[in-house]
Amino acid sequence: MAVLDLHFLIFSTFFPLIFIILASTKSYFSSTSQKIPTSYPIVGSIFIIWKNKERRVQWISDILTSCPNLTFTLHRPMGYRQIFTANAANVEHMLKSHFHNYHKGHVFRLTLRDFLGDSIFNADGNNWKFLRQVSSHQFNTRSLRKFVETVVDSELSCRLIPILKNAADKAIVLDFQDILQRFAFDNICKIAFGYDPAYLLPSLPEAKFAFVFDNSLRLISERFNSNIPFVWKIKRALSIGNEKQLQIYIGQVREFAREIIREKKQELKEKASLETEDLLSRFLSSGHSDEDFVTDIVISFILAGRDTTSAALTWFFWLIFRHPDVEKEILKEIKENSEEPIYDEVKNMVYIHATLCETMRLYPPVPVSTKSAVEDDVLPDGTVVKKGTRISYHPYAMGRVEKVWGPDWAEFRPGRWLERAEKWSFVGRDSFTYPVFQAGPRICLGKEMAFLQMKRVAAGVLRRFRVVPVVKDMDPVYVSDFTSKMKGGFLVKIEERAES
Numbered sequence: 001m002a003v004l005d006l007h008f009l010i011f012s013t014f015f016p017l018i019f020i021i022l023a024s025t026k027s028y029f030s031s032t033s034q035k036i037p038t039s040y041p042i043v044g045s046i047f048i049i050w051k052n053k054e055r056r057v058q059w060i061s062d063i064l065t066s067c068p069n070l071t072f073t074l075h076r077p078m079g080y081r082q083i084f085t086a087n088a089a090n091v092e093h094m095l096k097s098h099f100h101n102y103h104k105g106h107v108f109r110l111t112l113r114d115f116l117g118d119s120i121f122n123a124d125g126n127n128w129k130f131l132r133q134v135s136s137h138q139f140n141t142r143s144l145r146k147f148v149e150t151v152v153d154s155e156l157s158c159r160l161i162p163i164l165k166n167a168a169d170k171a172i173v174l175d176f177q178d179i180l181q182r183f184a185f186d187n188i189c190k191i192a193f194g195y196d197p198a199y200l201l202p203s204l205p206e207a208k209f210a211f212v213f214d215n216s217l218r219l220i221s222e223r224f225n226s227n228i229p230f231v232w233k234i235k236r237a238l239s240i241g242n243e244k245q246l247q248i249y250i251g252q253v254r255e256f257a258r259e260i261i262r263e264k265k266q267e268l269k270e271k272a273s274l275e276t277e278d279l280l281s282r283f284l285s286s287g288h289s290d291e292d293f294v295t296d297i298v299i300s301f302i303l304a305g306r307d308t309t310s311a312a313l314t315w316f317f318w319l320i321f322r323h324p325d326v327e328k329e330i331l332k333e334i335k336e337n338s339e340e341p342i343y344d345e346v347k348n349m350v351y352i353h354a355t356l357c358e359t360m361r362l363y364p365p366v367p368v369s370t371k372s373a374v375e376d377d378v379l380p381d382g383t384v385v386k387k388g389t390r391i392s393y394h395p396y397a398m399g400r401v402e403k404v405w406g407p408d409w410a411e412f413r414p415g416r417w418l419e420r421a422e423k424w425s426f427v428g429r430d431s432f433t434y435p436v437f438q439a440g441p442r443i444c445l446g447k448e449m450a451f452l453q454m455k456r457v458a459a460g461v462l463r464r465f466r467v468v469p470v471v472k473d474m475d476p477v478y479v480s481d482f483t484s485k486m487k488g489g490f491l492v493k494i495e496e497r498a499e500s
């Protein structure tokens with residue numbers, strides 16, 4: 001605490017003085033976003049960071065894509081450094097060949113610990129290995145895939161389609177981003193807990209669990225984005241401001257999860273034969289009954305499954321409205337497959353798959369991921385990494401690298417993922433060039449589940465409706481806390497297709 005106080009004192013004493021000196025250095029403020037930010041003693045690059053705080057992701061991306069080796073170091077105040085990279089060789093080094101040296105790290109774990117506990121997202125080393133093993137066993141079952149299909153289809157036909165039909169009939173404007181988030185929240189709660197929060201209803205209710213979950217995340221992301229990393233700890237220790245509020249929200253999320261776990265345990269005790277469909281039941285009936293352990297697991301799965309798929313789908317619907325040729329090709333594919341059983345139908349939807357990959361190239365649901373170096377190291381591009389340095393790879397920038405995607409990188413073109421012989425076939429990119437689901441041993445466990453859900457939703461909606469932005473030539477403002485969102489939502493009208 002004494003060290004923190006000293007830092008705080010130094011910072012508050014010198015800060016106004018340095019501000020005045022820098023303010024007179026016009027070039028500091030006018031430096032263009034393409035330049036690596038100049039760093040000054042004590043304050044680092046704080047002013048340019050502040051100046052770009054509303055467009056952090058795009059700003060870092062602009063810098064990265066203008067660096068010859070796609071890597072640079074950002075100097076935060078008080079000597080904190082963070083390396084950013086969009087270099088695929090560096091990403092492979094971090095996520096695979098030198099995986100042991102790049103952990104989530106102490107700062108990440110501490111920042112998320114009161115919300116996520118010791119869950120898979122928050123674990124390193126042997127603890128992570130154990131959680132990964134236990135979880136991937138559950139994710140890889142055929143029965144889970146079947147269950148996911150049933151849940152997605154029921155949410156689609158009983159909730160989403162009727163809401164869209166009603167909006168079409170009555171010319172109601174919907175915030176489609178909100179609708180898709182509600183869809184994903186119901187969906188993941190049913191898959192993770194076997195609990196239905198009924199968040200996607202025609203009245204668009206304020207579900208308490210969703211509200212406290214969202215707000216916890218928002219306040220946690222403020223911890224990560226704070227320029228002075230330890231301030232949140234002081235506020236938490238004193239229980240003041242947003243940290244006080246955050247503790248209340250987190251308490252409510254965890255209590256809510258615990259309540260469901262207790263009910264589920266009771267249910268499992270009472271039933272002679274177990275319907276172990278949702279993830280929680282699967283964990284409980286395979287002997288993992290410690291309340292904190294399963295609470296952490298369930299909260300982290302909701303976090304993983306809630307905003308990611310809805311973020312991808314929001315950008316997907318906007319992009320295909322802007323590209324009618326793509327929409328036409330998707331409709332053709334839907335028609336060709338509509339007689340198939342559900343699983344084959346989704347498997348065969350190669351064009352929709354490519355369109356989703358292209359969407360996530362430009363708008364990756366998780367735009368930045370950060371690790372911490374365990375020991376000193378040198379990256380393949382020659383960047384020196386000191387022990388303890390935070391290093392972030394940047395899928396948002398990586399989807400914009402001209403050397404990788406070609407001079408038309410800014411164009412939305414699903415065709416770059418396809419080859420056509422008689423039929424379309426999908427041509428993937430290696431997961432280090434396109435680390436949208438991360439890569440290496442820690443690659444996303446829900447990738448297949450996510451594609452299944454997104455393809456069902458895309459086909460189910462587009463088969464019957466057109467999703468038309470209220471402002472047809474809108475250019476959404478990109479914002480991100482943990483995931484890529486549209487600022488102010490995505491306001492649309494729904495039109496029923498004549499032929500449906």
Ligand code: HEM
Binds near residue numbers: 306309449
């Ligand atoms: C479009 C949808 C999705 C995207 C883009 C995505 C992306 C990612 C990314 C980038 C990570 C690494 C995060 C990090 O540690 O920094 C991750 C991890 C993970 N994801 Fe996903 N995800 C998606 C959907 C899902 C879904 C639906 C689930 C199911 C619950 C899921 C479960 C997980 C789990 C359990 C991990 C942790 C893996 C580990 O650390 O070993 N994801 N995902």
